[in-house]
Amino acid sequence: MIDTFVIPLLKIVIVLNATLVAVTYMVLLERKVIAWAQSRLGPMRVGPYGVLQPIADAVKLMIKEDITPVRADKWVFTAAPIISMVPALIVYAVIPFGPEVNLFGRQVSLYVTDVNVGLLYIVSVASVGVYGIILAGYASNSKYPLLASLRASAQLISYEVAVTLTLVSVILMAGTLSMVGIVRAQESGHVWFAFVQPVAFVIFFIGGLAETNRAPFDLPEAEQELTGGFHTEYSGMRFALFFLAEYANMIVVSSVATTLFLGGWLRPFPNVAALAFLDFVPAWMWFLVKSFVFLYIFIWVRATLPRYRYDQLMRLGWKFLIPLAIANLVVTGIVKVLLL
Amino acid sequence: MGEAIAFYVIAAFILGFAVLVVSTKDTVHSVLFLVLDFLFVAALYVLLQAPFLAAIQILVYAGGIVVLYLFVVMLVNLKRPPEAHQDPHRRTKLGLGLAAAVLLELGAILVYTSTRPATAAAATAALPPVTGNTEQVGWLLYTNYLIPFEIASMLLLVAMIGAIILAKREL
């Protein structure tokens, strides 16, 4: 009874709450890091060193007026931010934060569940997340959001192909679709997949940038281009949901990249016994550190690179990344068959 | 017991959303009901111990095909509803009569099969030597059904090229 209901429920509550808190503080982290990259300090007033800034942001967004445009499709208009946010949250059900640990006398696994088709579940949920953007633009009943949402969704579905192809290479290396299985494969192979599949790693990262509409691929939501993109007509809590959904997607991409390429919860060089003194750091701490490195790189890239123009973006995705991902897959397959 | 409840709930949602797909006036709402329908069909596949198919259903159908439909609906979004005038040549009574005949046939088949003794199960092909749903499907796809697999990939390539050429503005 406890094992089938209480513990998973507890895990879900903890994971969801941690995610939402993390997403809220990502906003602050981004503003701080971009500020430091630009030789200034970022939010400093609210709380010591600006630590309470996200709370002020949340309160502001919640008390803002909720405007619905005239003749907008009300149901779809309300549902679009929810459709954007939910896939970003439910992916956490299969991400492994750590192995089995002994908590209060019972073996508790540090992941909500381990589905046999975990990686496929993540990809399919991500492909459903595109609907939020399409419907937001359509339901706003105004031309700039519609154009921006068509552009954004075209970008998303294009880069989805490249990302999925790199994931197939990882599946070839690991031999299993389950996320825990992939981490175990890295453990038994004594090497992180980032070193075995560097091309897939890079393509996954670039595709992840494009999938989450982050710079330099954030044309659909750039203010200078399309007056705010697909969430122009949204205000108040609905806009907050879009905003948070973007950051939640960022954290999802970082967590998935950590699990697939950086060994998940494994410490660096898990087979080298000389480094066994690193074992005092708990496994989930390694996971968080690696995810955090990824998030930092996301923000760093935003602060550094200029924006891609839309046709350059599509050309990069279709003419460069997809053939590269297919070539990587072919080479991986050949090597797997001939050498192993 | 739990399976029965799950089946009836999912089946009710599937049929309900299907009726909504067919009967809604607004095309965009119809497409959205189709997405929900496909998600519940995927849930049904999970109930039928086919998680790989469920993920493929969501990935390809709900995440690919219906997005395509949504794009086309938004591109052909007209001001005047397309059902503006009735077809003068429509024969409603004949259609209803034919539908009743089909329904009677289906009912007859159902009664017939439920009163006959059960026949032996179809001969099963040699079981692939792997466990797990994904592995079994993969094994079959790459050994027994390799030729249809390759032909399906050719078909998809041809469909891609055809769709691009059909929808281009200038060749």
Next chain:
Amino acid sequence: MITPTHYMLLSAALFIIGVIGVMARRNIIIIFMSIELILNAVNINLIAFSAQLQNAVGQVFAIFVIAVAAAEAAVGLGIILAFYRNKETVNIDEMNLMRW
């Protein structure tokens, strides 16, 4: 107990709804979507029997049905777009250029 008969009934009902959609609506996009409903009904049947007979061949067949449905949707929507550019309508009663 949920027997395959239940799944067959569900599949038949979904099939009938799809066929009604194809025959009763005039908007060609809704007709295409009803065709997808029909294909899904077939898939439910295939997978239900695959689960009963513990044979994965049904699921392989269902994968091929999904692949063919994807190809057909792509080409069909391309045709609709090309037609719409010519005649500005999606009502199939007005798509009678070849009829005299």
